[in-house]
Amino acid sequence: MLNEWDFIGVGKFYTGDDEYDCLLGPLLARFASGANVDDVVGFLREEIEGHFGLELTDTEIATFAVRTVAWWQDEESRSTA
Template identity: 40%
Template sequence: MDDRWHQLRRLLNEWDFIGAFDPETNTDEYDCMIPPLLHLLATDGDPGVIQQFLDAELAEHFGMSIDQAETSEVAERLTAWWRASAG
């Protein structure tokens, strides 16, 4: 798999908004978010769009309320990472 894919996996696992990450037994909990995030980052890269995706994913896929996670901060971090890795 692509290096950015693995880097994004690492960033999502660091965020670990549901507390499921375990480096020995559970590293793929957030992998469902990687392809759409890579697409959004590559085609738009706007932190607001990334935040909207994260909010929707947390609510619809993970059943969380939006205020349970800091999606704005994470969206900014992911966008900054993407821009830095593009250089």
């Protein structure tokens, strides 16, 4: 999902798939601990601004956060069914 979102816009030029690996572990840890959309938005905003040096709108970040939290919750419900 991070590669698809490609918020830094390297997908067209970059053949690797590790550009966003630094976000995977922290995101999964947050999901596993029950993070909600606001938690994920806050984390992503800090990382995108601090680590990547970019500024995205809250709407751009929130759209991605809603999608990923819903994905996690869906995966969780499947694993407990």
